[in-house]
Amino acid sequence: MQEQQIHWGSSALTRVPYDVYTSPEVMAQEQVQIYRGNVWNYLCLDAELPQRGSYRTTFVGNIPVVVVRDSDDEIYAFENRCAHRGALIALEKSGKVDSFQCVYHAWTYSRQGDLTGVAFEMGVKGQGGMGPGFCKADHGPRKLRVTTFCGLVFGSFGEEVPDIEEYLGEEICDRIQRVLHKPVEVIGRFTQALPNNWKLYFENVKDSYHASLLHMFFTTFELNRLSQKGGLIVDESGGNHVSYSITDSATVDASYKEQGLRTDNDRIRLKDPSLLAGFTEFNDGITLQILSVFPGFVLQQIQNCIAVRQVLPAGLDRTTLNWTYLGYSDDTAEQRNVRIKQSNLVGPAGFISMEDGAVGSFVQRGIAGAHDLEAIVEMGGEGTSSSEGRATEAAVRGFWKAYRRHMGM
Amino acid sequence: MIDLLAICAFNAAYGNAIDSDALEDWPNFFTPNCHYRVTHIENEREGLPTGLIYADSRAMLEDRITSLRLANIYERQRYRHLLGVPDVESADDTSAVARTAFMVARIMATGETLLFATGVYHDRFVTLGGRLLLAKRVVVCDSTVTDTLLALPL
Ligand code: FES
Ligand SMILES: [Fe+2]
Numbered sequence: 058m059q060e061q062q063i064h065w066g067s068s069a070l071t072r073v074p075y076d077v078y079t080s081p082e083v084m085a086q087e088q089v090q091i092y093r094g095n096v097w098n099y100l101c102l103d104a105e106l107p108q109r110g111s112y113r114t115t116f117v118g119n120i121p122v123v124v125v126r127d128s129d130d131e132i133y134a135f136e137n138r139c140a141h142r143g144a145l146i147a148l149e150k151s152g153k154v155d156s157f158q159c160v161y162h163a164w165t166y167s168r169q170g171d172l173t174g175v176a177f178e179m180g181v182k183g184q185g186g187m188g189p190g191f192c193k194a195d196h197g198p199r200k201l202r203v204t205t206f207c208g209l210v211f212g213s214f215g216e217e218v219p220d221i222e223e224y225l226g227e228e229i230c231d232r233i234q235r236v237l238h239k240p241v242e243v244i245g246r247f248t249q250a251l252p253n254n255w256k257l258y259f260e261n262v263k264d265s266y267h268a269s270l271l272h273m274f275f276t277t278f279e280l281n282r283l284s285q286k287g288g289l290i291v292d293e294s295g296g297n298h299v300s301y302s303i304t305d306s307a308t309v310d311a312s313y314k315e316q317g318l319r320t321d322n323d324r325i326r327l328k329d330p331s332l333l334a335g336f337t338e339f340n341d342g343i344t345l346q347i348l349s350v351f352p353g354f355v356l357q358q359i360q361n362c363i364a365v366r367q368v369l370p371a372g373l374d375r376t377t378l379n380w381t382y383l384g385y386s387d388d389t390a391e392q393r394n395v396r397i398k399q400s401n402l403v404g405p406a407g408f409i410s411m412e413d414g415a416v417g418s419f420v421q422r423g424i425a426g427a428h429d430l431e432a433i434v435e436m437g438g439e440g441t442s443s444s445e446g447r448a449t450e451a452a453v454r455g456f457w458k459a460y461r462r463h464m465g466m
Numbered sequence: 467m468i469d470l471l472a473i474c475a476f477n478a479a480y481g482n483a484i485d486s487d488a489l490e491d492w493p494n495f496f497t498p499n500c501h502y503r504v505t506h507i508e509n510e511r512e513g514l515p516t517g518l519i520y521a522d523s524r525a526m527l528e529d530r531i532t533s534l535r536l537a538n539i540y541e542r543q544r545y546r547h548l549l550g551v552p553d554v555e556s557a558d559d560t561s562a563v564a565r566t567a568f569m570v571a572r573i574m575a576t577g578e579t580l581l582f583a584t585g586v587y588h589d590r591f592v593t594l595g596g597r598l599l600l601a602k603r604v605v606v607c608d609s610t611v612t613d614t615l616l617a618l619p620l
Contacts, residue, residue, distance in 0.1 A: 247612065
């Protein structure tokens with residue numbers, strides 16, 4: 058392992074050295090300790106591999122990966138790197154194949170990632186060919202362990218990663234199940250290139266403290282709810298979290314009516330409130346649930362807008378954020394339309410999410426040259442426990458708890 | 467008859483409204499029950515309906531501008547639209563269907579200019595009250611990646 062480069066001023070989780078977002082050594086260590094370590098990385102949706110032979114390409118950290126469904130209906134994942142000279146095996150984002158063939162020298166691979174064919178292995182007319190000791194079974198791209206949970210496909214290079222249920226913890230499992238309780242369909246995909254370290258975005262997702270302060274859309278249009286109850290759940294490992302809020306439907310109905318009756322114009326309201334005209338589909342009253350799984354998965358329910366996000370490091374100050382918007386397969390046309398309209402809230406142009414693209418950049422630029430200085434993560438105390446209030450950075454501290462454990466810091 | 471020149475002039479005024487920060491004028495290029503959507507080539511090819519921006523009324527476009535002015539946080543930035551010659555598929559006295567390629571550069575508060583987006587407008591124009599208006603503009607970006615955020619409309 059590399060030498061410890063980062064000085065953590067204390068063993069507490071309330072201070073974060075800025076070097077952790079700017080050090081190339083840390084980034085290299087993350088690739089080994091986290092992405093190739095004992096974590097479950099989100100790969101894709103089960104629904105995105107509809108048939109035998111369907112595949113998608115993605116990344117685990119910076120490693121290119123192929124995810125594919127074989128004829129036994131199982132999902133396999135392996136490094137997207139030819140065993141010969143290292144070229145990409147699959148070039149498209151998605152497709153359907155019987156087997157894979159590298160374009161460079163036509164080596165072939167099964168859908169389980171085994172090397173099955175070497176062009177001219179025996180040579181041509183007795184000339185050339187591979188040496189007698191070459192055994193195809195000994196060579197092939199590295200394979201990942203694959204698991205699925207509620208239609209989410211995760212992969213791991215780690216030997217000791219626990220089962221997915223244990224990795225997520227009971228409460229997180231329940232909260233995923235709550236949203237992904239029936240078959241889904243992809244209704245849109247967008248990628249946002251963020252000009253900041255991946256950790257700043259993943260922390261932002263876990264930072265329930267900023268939501269009502271930075272994202273002013275709801276308050277500006279007086280759509281914020283007076284009676285919002287909610288809470289924050291941080292799992293035992295610290296790496297996974299849920300933040301949620303509940304709208305008391307009686308209060309909402311009254312305030313909507315009241316707004317409709319008013320004629321004065323000094324309040325700012327949406328001219329077309331159909332943007333937010335949703336329907337009740339979860340009978341627990343939760344209108345917003347943001348859930349994250351270490352090191353880079355987010356599941357979101359904002360009213361009727363369901364999406365998964367994949368957070369991938371793309372460089373020290375570059376993050377790739379993949380948004381996949383979902384509907385349920387049994388949506389009526391009206392329900393689908395509501396989801397499409399509400400997707401205006403999220404994504405790169407989202408009324409309540411475009412700011413997250415901006416602030417990551419503000420932090421990354423703000424900490425330039427801030428060696429030996431550290432961020433303060435002390436809102437709501439020092440712990441990582443669940444709470445009813447959301448003015449807390451407990452889930453951010455939870456992230457650092459998990460991060461430091463994996464990194465051995 | 468809606469002709470090429472009329473569409474060219476329309477597009478020039480449209481780009482200019484955004485680029486000169488006359489954002490409040492931007493919704494007025496659309497009919498009251500218009501369709502405006504920003505998407506990219508892969509979603510379009512696969513028939514995925516969601517947009518980065520999705521509006522089915524002019525009022526929604528007005529709301530977006532109000533939100534940009536009053537609610538959303540983003541760095542000061544400008545665009546420069548360069549619009550190609552419209553490829554007019556059909557046109558008569560009251561409607562026209564056309565496609566126009568665009569390049570949009572983004573000029574940031576820090577002073578740098580970057581190529582931000584390229585793509586094609588898929589348009590349906592109508593005349594309403596003697597004015598040419600967009601009944602539909604689907605902005606199909608060539609790249610599937612958006613840098614940092616999409617604040618101003620395309
Ligand atoms: S690099 Fe793939 S066959 Fe040579
Ligand atoms: Fe946010």
